[in-house]
Amino acid sequence: MMIALTLVAPIFVAVPAMAQQVGFGGLKADASAPVEVSADQLSVRQEDGHAVFSGNVVIGQGEMRLAADQVTVEYADAGQSRIKSLHAKGNVTLVSGEDAAEAAEASYNVEAGxxxxxxxxxxxxxxxxxxxxxxxxxxxxxxAKVDGRVRSVLQPGTN
Incomplete structure (x- = not known):
């Protein structure tokens, strides 16, 4: 009787202070694909090679989407033609394939993928x-590798 209940009920696992390695995005993302950014507002700082997108920011690269309240773009060169990194703040959502992640902030090193x-x-x-x-x-x-107070809710497979 106890075994049947265990197989039907969702599994909840808490793993304190350990990392958990998981798959993310189903398919491998193409970090060399063009990066498309849309937002309500753009502020460019020529002196330090940064651009700040704010309000309903959505960034797409291949099948990956990153959304946030604000994203700061750091360019790799003074000509602002190649993006080095992105830093997103506020209501951050990352979607790749069937997987999605939410967080307060995200940093994307475009060159390192x-x-x-x-x-x-x-x-x-x-x-x-x-x-x-x-x-x-x-x-x-x-x-993906998850650190900190890792907690999982896993649904058992149905056959």
């Missing part, structure tokens, strides 16, 4: 949920 989400990170994969303090996503490998 790595996104780091911080602040109450919540990742969903279908009905499965994973939370933690910090999530590091390797877009080329399609993997």
């Amino acid at each position: 790595e996104v780091v989400l911080t602040g109450d990170v919540v990742m969903t994969q279908g009905q499965n949920v994973l939370t933690g303090d910090r999530m590091q996503v390797d877009l080329a490998a399609g993997t």
Whole structure:
């Protein structure tokens, strides 16, 4: 009787102060694909090679989407033709394939193909949920590592 209840009920796992490696994005993302940004407002700081997009910011690169209240773009060169990194703040959502993650902030190193989400990170994969303090996503490998107070809610498979 106890075994049947365990198989039907969702599984809740808490893993304190340990990292958990998970897949993210289903397919590997193309970090060399063009980056498209849309927002309500843009402020450019020529002196330090930064641009600040604010209000309903949505950034797309291939199949990946990043949304936030504000995103600061750091350019790799003074001519502002190649993006080096992005830093998103406020209501951050990262979506790649069937997977999605929410956080307070995110930093995307475009050249390295790595996104780091911080602040109450919540990742969903279908009905499965994973939370933690910090999530590091390797877009080329399609993997993520979650650190901090990691908690998982995993739905058992149905046959």
